[in-house]
Amino acid sequence: MILSIIIPVYNEEKTIEKIIDLVLKTKLPNSFEREIIIIDDASSDQTKKLILKKIQKIQQKNQIFLITKPENEGKGSAILIGLKKSKGDIIIIQDADLEYLPKYYSSLLTPIIDNKSSVVYGTRIRTMKFKLFGENRTPLILHYLMNRFLSLFTNLLYGSNITDMETCFKVFTRKVYNQIEPLNSKGFEIEPEITSKILRKKINIYEVDIKTIPRGYNQGKKIKWYDAIFAICTLxxxxII
Ligand SMILES: Nc1nc2c(ncn2[C@@H]2O[C@H](COP(=O)(O)OP(=O)(O)OP(=O)(O)O)[C@@H](O)[C@H]2O)c(=O)[nH]1
Ligand SMILES: [Mg+2]
Incomplete structure (x- = not known):
């Protein structure tokens, strides 16, 4: 079995080397090989140079590919290119910052291997406590509330029961990908587009708990408040279409 790991990246010079190392080293369930597809979306910092340097040092060159886009269009546009290039039996999307860690791959793949589901989402919400004040207060509280709202809105529209529609950790089989094609979103609306197309096909989304390390805007976070509006419109x- 081949796992295709799709990494959309835009100006992530601080984290790109580390995430590639983690993706390469992370243990996969037996019988899995990995195919890593990195899509650099015309980064203007050192990201592309660092990826090329890293790839040069890797022994198994056929394991990792870099696609460079001529102009920046958004996370969705990069994911669409990665999906088209991928050949794996199972596909996972991996952000290039260090919020979502590859150590969860095994637990995300298990429900698919066990034939429990053909789609698995890693949910941040169930393990994240809502706390407004104090030392352990929820980080990026508005962001957290918006993610909860967008998941609730998804459930109301599609009759689903998911807790983290916006998660980056979306894992699905090639068969599911073929069913939800064509995808069109160029920006962060790719998350609701993938989700709504899966739910419209009445495919069950199985959720696995994950813990992320949230980053702030001063650390390079790119998603903006208006992306929530695009998400609602996409849902x-x-x-209705
Ligand atoms: N290819 C491409 N990737 C992008 C673009 N903008 C962001 N990304 C990538 O998308 C990933 C997520 O971006 P973030 O800004 O961290 O947003 P987020 O983590 O989805 O936001 P959360 O909802 O908090 O999870 C990172 O790997 C970024 O490098 C873009 O314009 N093009
Ligand atoms: Mg992020």
Whole structure:
């Protein structure tokens, strides 16, 4: 079995080397090989140079590919290119910052290997406590509340029961990918587009708990408040069309 790991990246010079190392080293369940596809979206910092340097040092060159885009278009555009290039039996999307760690791959793949589901999402929400004040207060509280709202809105529209629609950790089989094609979103609306197309096909989304290390805007976070509006519009559009 081949696992295709799709990494969209834009200006992540601080984290790209580390995430590639983690993706390469992470143990996969027996019988799995990995195919890593990195899509650099016209980064203007050192990201591309660092990826090329890293690839040069890797022994198994056929394990990792870099696609460079001529102009920046957004996370979705990079994911679409990665999906088209991928050949794996199972596909996972991996952000290039260090919020989502590859150590969860095994637990994310298990429900698919056990034939419990053909789609698995890693959910941040169930393990994250909502706390407004104090030392252990929830980081990026508005972001957290918006993610909860977007998941609730998804459930209301599609009759689903998911807790983290916006998670980057979306894992699905090639068969599911073929069913949800074509995907069109260029930006962060790729998350609701993938989700709504899966739910419209009545495919069950199995959730696995994950813990992320949230980063702030001063650390390079790119998603903006208005992406929530695009997400709502995408969810509605895919419901009615
Ligand atoms: N290819 C591409 N990737 C992007 C672009 N903008 C962001 N990304 C990548 O998308 C990933 C997620 O971006 P973030 O800004 O961290 O947003 P987020 O983590 O999805 O936000 P959360 O909802 O908090 O999880 C990172 O790997 C970014 O490098 C873009 O314009 N093009
Ligand atoms: Mg992130």
């Amino acid at each position: 509605i559009k895919n419901k």
